[in-house]
Amino acid sequence: MPDLATRYMGLSLKNPIVPSASPLSKKVSGIRQMEDAGAAAITMYSLFEEQIDLEALAQHDFLEQTVFMSAEATAYFPKAADFNRGPDGYLELIREAKGAVDIPIIGSLNGVTPGGWTRYARLIEEAGADALELNVYLIPPRTDLSSEDVESTYLEILRDVKSQAQIPVAMKLSPFFSALPHMVQRLDAAGADALVLFNRFYQPDFDLEELAVTPNLVLSRSEEMHLPLRWIAILYGHVKASLALTTGVHTAEDVVKAIMAGADIANVSSALLERGVPAITDLVDGLAQWMTEHEYESVAQMKGALSQRNVAEPAAFERANYMKVLGSWQ
Numbered sequence: 001m002p003d004l005a006t007r008y009m010g011l012s013l014k015n016p017i018v019p020s021a022s023p024l025s026k027k028v029s030g031i032r033q034m035e036d037a038g039a040a041a042i043t044m045y046s047l048f049e050e051q052i053d054l055e056a057l058a059q060h061d062f063l064e065q066t067v068f069m070s071a072e073a074t075a076y077f078p079k080a081a082d083f084n085r086g087p088d089g090y091l092e093l094i095r096e097a098k099g100a101v102d103i104p105i106i107g108s109l110n111g112v113t114p115g116g117w118t119r120y121a122r123l124i125e126e127a128g129a130d131a132l133e134l135n136v137y138l139i140p141p142r143t144d145l146s147s148e149d150v151e152s153t154y155l156e157i158l159r160d161v162k163s164q165a166q167i168p169v170a171m172k173l174s175p176f177f178s179a180l181p182h183m184v185q186r187l188d189a190a191g192a193d194a195l196v197l198f199n200r201f202y203q204p205d206f207d208l209e210e211l212a213v214t215p216n217l218v219l220s221r222s223e224e225m226h227l228p229l230r231w232i233a234i235l236y237g238h239v240k241a242s243l244a245l246t247t248g249v250h251t252a253e254d255v256v257k258a259i260m261a262g263a264d265i266a267n268v269s270s271a272l273l274e275r276g277v278p279a280i281t282d283l284v285d286g287l288a289q290w291m292t293e294h295e296y297e298s299v300a301q302m303k304g305a306l307s308q309r310n311v312a313e314p315a316a317f318e319r320a321n322y323m324k325v326l327g328s329w330q
Contacts, residue, residue: 002291003298004284006040008242008264009131009168009193011104013040016259016299017283020246020267021045021108021133024277031097031105034272037280041104042097043133043267047090049111052120087120091127098128106170110135114156121165131168134161137199138174147178154183155190162191170194170244174201175227184235194242195235196267197228219270224248229261236262236307252286259299260306 004015018041024030025044034042097105107124109132111117121132136157140150154171161169169191175198177183184195205216225248232243245258246267258266271279296302308314 002288002296003300004288004291006259006264006299006303008041008244009170011041011130011168013104013265015040015284015287016255016263016265017280017287018043018106018244018265018267019272019280020269021135022269022273024269024272025097026093028093028096028100030277032100033277034280035101035103037277038284039103039280040265041106041130042101043106044090044094044097044108044129046108046110046135047087047120047124049109049113049115049117052087052117053115087123091123094124094127094129104130106131106133108133108135109161110137111157112136112138112153114153114160118157118160119164121161121169125165125167129167131170131193132161132165133170133172133194133196134158135172135199136174137201139201151177151183151186155186158187158190158192168193170196170242172196172199172246174199175231176201180231181235181238184239188239188241192241194244194264195239196244196246197231198247200224200247219274220248220250221270222248222250222254225254225257229257232258232263233261233307233311236304237309249283252283252290255283255287256290256302257306259302260304262304262307264303 006013006016008018015038017039019025019034019039020043022045024034025042031042094105094107105128107127107129109118109120109124124132134157136154138150138153158169158171171187171192171194173184173195187195200220203216204213206212207214225245228245228247232245235243242264243262244265244267245261245263246269249255249258249266249268250271255266268280268283271283291302304310
């Protein structure tokens with residue numbers, strides 16, 4: 001049996017399969033099922049800044065009073081009862097989960113502005129979380145916001161959270177930075193313990209009959225992992241932080257690719273929502289089988305084998321790939 005163990009943010013994990021934030025972690029029973037299926041750690045569903053910030057709650061009360069003034073409001077500002085459980089319930093769930101399973105529990109905070117909500121990093125730590133994933137889901141809609149403004153927001157939030165908690169902090173990133181390696185280097189220097197590549201930015205759709213903008217949830221496919229795969233392969237060996245690949249992990253071969261690019265873990269969500277929690281077992285068993293068939297003794301032996309620093313043609317990750325792809329069409 002090959003050694004599937006890996007390390008992520010200083011945590012020792014039995015394998016690299018970590019369910020990412022999803023509705024599956026909203027109940028202790030679901031968290032237990034994922035552990036039983038072979039998950040090495042669990043990233044909890046996100047606690048949103050809007051659920052914590054009092055000003056946002058006041059705004060929500062106003063929206064509930066005027067909810068029937070527009071169709072868009074009913075779609076985008078649900079009643080408070082429809083949100084995830086509130087901050088206190090979230091902390092209690094972490095406490096319950098820590099008492100119910102033996103694998104690490106990673107809390108998740110989702111916000112976009114520096115502010116008091118980041119103090120929940122400390123409360124999440126006190127509730128027993130082993131680490132924290134920070135998801136800055138920031139869409140800059142204003143023309144007066146520069147790229148430096150956006151980057152500074154990420155850095156300020158990271159520093160705020162790091163000042164509140166002693167547990168490791170992972171930063172989940174967007175793929176849309178103009179100079180991603182430079183931004184990653186800045187986050188690494190600011191103390192990020194891990195970098196999670198990438199956040200999926202769900203795009204709204206148009207309802208042409210109602211002339212309305214509507215939410216649109218589409219689960220990922222394996223083809224989508226090419227973007228994080230490329231950037232993890234480029235970044236491997238150039239940052240101290242752990243690297244996690246998320247988006248598009250559906251098969252054991254996808255997990256192998258993530259590790260060989262240089263990832264410490266492969267986050268999985270859509271595959272579980274689509275096929276159920278037993279998909280974790282399929283990924284773990286499939287990884288072990290692939291390693292046995294290809295004579296790899298450990299995950300550590302595989303890690304970074306196809307990163308830019310280790311492949312025979314490093315330019316394959318840069319402009320040369322673009323030229324080769326265009327030239328390959330017959």
